[in-house]
Amino acid sequence: MDMTMRDERVAVPAAAGGYEIHLAEGALARLPGILASTCGAARCALVTDETVAALHADRAAGAMRAAGLDVRIIAFPPGERNKTRETWAAVTDAMLAAGLGRDAAVVALGGGVVGDLAGFVAATYMRGVPVVQVPTTLLAMIDASIGGKTGVDTPAGKNLVGAFHPPRAVVADPALLATLPAEHLRAGLAEAVKHGAIADAAYLQWIGANGAALAAASTGALLELVRRSIEIKAGFVARDEHERGPRKLLNFGHTIGHAVETLSGYRLLHGEAVAIGMVAEAALGERLGVTERGSASAVAALLQGLGLPVAAGEFDARSVVEATRADKKARGGQVEYALIRRMGEGGVAPERWSIAVRDADAVASLDALRGDGAPC
Amino acid sequence: MDMTMRDERVAVPAAAGGYEIHLAEGALARLPGILASTCGAARCALVTDETVAALHADRAAGAMRAAGLDVRIIAFPPGERNKTRETWAAVTDAMLAAGLGRDAAVVALGGGVVGDLAGFVAATYMRGVPVVQVPTTLLAMIDASIGGKTGVDTPAGKNLVGAFHPPRAVVADPALLATLPAEHLRAGLAEAVKHGAIADAAYLQWIGANGAALAAASTGALLELVRRSIEIKAGFVARDEHERGPRKLLNFGHTIGHAVETLSGYRLLHGEAVAIGMVAEAALGERLGVTERGSASAVAALLQGLGLPVAAGEFDARSVVEATRADKKARGGQVEYALIRRMGEGGVAPERWSIAVRDADAVASLDALRGDGAPC
Numbered sequence: 017m018d019m020t021m022r023d024e025r026v027a028v029p030a031a032a033g034g035y036e037i038h039l040a041e042g043a044l045a046r047l048p049g050i051l052a053s054t055c056g057a058a059r060c061a062l063v064t065d066e067t068v069a070a071l072h073a074d075r076a077a078g079a080m081r082a083a084g085l086d087v088r089i090i091a092f093p094p095g096e097r098n099k100t101r102e103t104w105a106a107v108t109d110a111m112l113a114a115g116l117g118r119d120a121a122v123v124a125l126g127g128g129v130v131g132d133l134a135g136f137v138a139a140t141y142m143r144g145v146p147v148v149q150v151p152t153t154l155l156a157m158i159d160a161s162i163g164g165k166t167g168v169d170t171p172a173g174k175n176l177v178g179a180f181h182p183p184r185a186v187v188a189d190p191a192l193l194a195t196l197p198a199e200h201l202r203a204g205l206a207e208a209v210k211h212g213a214i215a216d217a218a219y220l221q222w223i224g225a226n227g228a229a230l231a232a233a234s235t236g237a238l239l240e241l242v243r244r245s246i247e248i249k250a251g252f253v254a255r256d257e258h259e260r261g262p263r264k265l266l267n268f269g270h271t272i273g274h275a276v277e278t279l280s281g282y283r284l285l286h287g288e289a290v291a292i293g294m295v296a297e298a299a300l301g302e303r304l305g306v307t308e309r310g311s312a313s314a315v316a317a318l319l320q321g322l323g324l325p326v327a328a329g330e331f332d333a334r335s336v337v338e339a340t341r342a343d344k345k346a347r348g349g350q351v352e353y354a355l356i357r358r359m360g361e362g363g364v365a366p367e368r369w370s371i372a373v374r375d376a377d378a379v380a381s382l383d384a385l386r387g388d389g390a391p392c
Numbered sequence: 393m394d395m396t397m398r399d400e401r402v403a404v405p406a407a408a409g410g411y412e413i414h415l416a417e418g419a420l421a422r423l424p425g426i427l428a429s430t431c432g433a434a435r436c437a438l439v440t441d442e443t444v445a446a447l448h449a450d451r452a453a454g455a456m457r458a459a460g461l462d463v464r465i466i467a468f469p470p471g472e473r474n475k476t477r478e479t480w481a482a483v484t485d486a487m488l489a490a491g492l493g494r495d496a497a498v499v500a501l502g503g504g505v506v507g508d509l510a511g512f513v514a515a516t517y518m519r520g521v522p523v524v525q526v527p528t529t530l531l532a533m534i535d536a537s538i539g540g541k542t543g544v545d546t547p548a549g550k551n552l553v554g555a556f557h558p559p560r561a562v563v564a565d566p567a568l569l570a571t572l573p574a575e576h577l578r579a580g581l582a583e584a585v586k587h588g589a590i591a592d593a594a595y596l597q598w599i600g601a602n603g604a605a606l607a608a609a610s611t612g613a614l615l616e617l618v619r620r621s622i623e624i625k626a627g628f629v630a631r632d633e634h635e636r637g638p639r640k641l642l643n644f645g646h647t648i649g650h651a652v653e654t655l656s657g658y659r660l661l662h663g664e665a666v667a668i669g670m671v672a673e674a675a676l677g678e679r680l681g682v683t684e685r686g687s688a689s690a691v692a693a694l695l696q697g698l699g700l701p702v703a704a705g706e707f708d709a710r711s712v713v714e715a716t717r718a719d720k721k722a723r724g725g726q727v728e729y730a731l732i733r734r735m736g737e738g739g740v741a742p743e744r745w746s747i748a749v750r751d752a753d754a755v756a757s758l759d760a761l762r763g764d765g766a767p768c
């Protein structure tokens with residue numbers, strides 16, 4: 017199968033103007049044309065982290081310069097630890113020092129951290145300049161780069177400061193995944209499992225059947241996974257851009273996931289933390305009578321087969337639940353969880369996407385997971 | 393005239409949902425009801441500065457608590473000098489420490505600095521929570537609180553970081569102006585003159601004829617001025633929320649105004665700087681053949697009659713023009729100016745709201761103002 021000739025586009029509607037996800041092997045080469053047609057900016061900040069800069073920035077900037085664009089590369093130290101207000105201010109100041117005006121655009125080249133941070137810089141630079149997302153990790157390509165969520169962490173928790181700022185375009189080039197370390201590839205698969213768990217049982221089965229090919233970064237299997245996950249993610253965003261309803265389902269695994277990610281001091285990758293979170297939240301759903309029995313075991317088995325961690329056991333249950341309280345999803349004092357009803361179907365009841373959970377139930381569920389020889 | 397019975401509402405459409413400006417003597421008492429009907433939040437952060445906190449916060453918070461709201465007062469040191477990313481982060485952290493979630497709302501109680509900063513906190517808190525603007529200065533009441541512009545300054549210039557975040561409501565209570573120092577009242581009149589200069593020659597004449605009553609803070613004259621200015625400002629916002637066209641006219645006086653405000657180290661009040669900026673930009677417009685001859689002298693005479701400064705002479709022309717380059721309005725290397733064609737009519741030509749100006753022209757215009765015995 018010759019991937020280089022394929023060019024698929026997925027349209028995402030948005031209140032501030034819809035955008036397209038360009039999915040193709042080699043799509044990076046089309047970035048200058050996409051920038052010209054969607055942003056019309058003559059000057060760009062190429063925001064990235066130092067790891068990605070060494071791998072891809074020169075090529076991306078070279079293509080943009082060859083098309084006549086004035087490009088400034090701004091790289092910050094990699095990792096969730098640096099997704100802070102301080103880095104946001106430093107990138108902003110670098111753009112100001114470069115004399116970039118309201119007519120400039122931002123290109124976010126990197127993983128979820130870069131996309132979130134560069135997107136927030138674009139959202140707030142002179143009250144908003146366009147951003148084009150160019151994800152370089154599987155996680156960013158299938159999830160974080162789509163939907164306009166941007167933001168940074170504070171010492172109190174993840175993504176507590178941010179904005180909805182839809183990109184003008186997403187350039188999804190699976191060829192960029194060739195340089196991705198294996199653990200980052202696996203972490204990205206966790207979000208694909210999430211997409212299946214909330215929306216598509218057949219997709220879950222396909223992931224399970226193709227686990228070996230995916231873990232080996234087979235081009236064909238990865239392209240199929242990227243395509244299907246982008247469709248699912250874009251579908252939720254199209255239905256509910258500002259997460260007032262069904263888009264909440266994409267938070268499955270993320271309430272406990274964010275908590276253990278923070279508690280690990282960001283030693284856990286986001287996708288690893290989400291894997292742990294999905295198992296724990298499936299078990300919580302079973303306890304609450306929301307989720308079909310056996311779902312936690314099933315999702316744990318699938319994730320383990322992909323080489324992902326599933327045990328929250330190293331974290332104290334009360335500390336985890338305490339950390340969930342810093343989450344944005346705390347409403348009126350109780351923490352909201354987006355759960356699944358069964359594998360392939362998200363929600364807590366028809367047209368109900370999340371449920372307020374008492375701390376005691378969350379603690380008991382985490383304790384039970386540890387104590388009874390269940391998946392964790 | 394018994395003001396207490398009047399309650400006027402001006403509707404402002406906005407892409408994210410329109411809102412109303414509630415204009416009435418004593419409107420502050422209606423804040424709890426307005427919050428309930430527009431935000432539905434049970435918990436609020438009342439964000440203000442220390443000066444306003446001492447004057448009005450207890451009364452505002454008391455009314456809200458009496459209505460069953462959980463209110464946290466967060467006050468920061470007053471002045472443009474504190475409209476920074478650091479203050480934004482500190483207010484955000486205070487809200488996080490108070491356990492406020494995505495279901496909370498922000499009430500911005502204060503002048504333009506408070507409105508801009510608290511609005512930006514609301515725009516970015518957990519990707520956006522509602523804000524209700526309660527302006528306590530004339531400038532904020534007739535201009536800054538309306539239209540959704542929020543943001544903070546950086547060392548490089550004013551309002552370089554921010555977001556469009558329309559309020560859920562604006563509560564304009566002229567009774568709050570009774571505590572406003574005289575120089576702040578005068579500074580606010582500069583924005584009213586701007587409204588007249590860009591849109592309403594008859595209003596300019598009315599301001600000129602009522603200068604003494606306005607400077608003496610006559611309730612009747614002030615209420616009339618607030619009403620007419622709100623109508624003009626809201627009209628521009630309604631036509632062009634995101635400042636892609638006619639809303640640019642509201643920047644008349646603000647390019648040079650922001651520059652001298654920054655160069656003064658914020659010794660000049662914003663309205664004072666805008667007064668200087670309007671005279672300088674009218675003179676620039678005359679030099680460029682855009683603005684009718686005599687407009688600079690006329691606007692200077694009107695502003696001087698209101699006790700406002702009009703001379704940019706203490707600032708070096710090259711330094712002023714250099715400072716304008718940090719402005720958001722720099723596009724493609726040249727600085728954009730929103731000018732007037734004559735007193736009462738903004739724009740540079742039919743359906744053209746701003747013009748790119750070469751630095752040399754701006755410098756020459758400022759030098760000429762100083763040299764030829766003209767108003768500056």
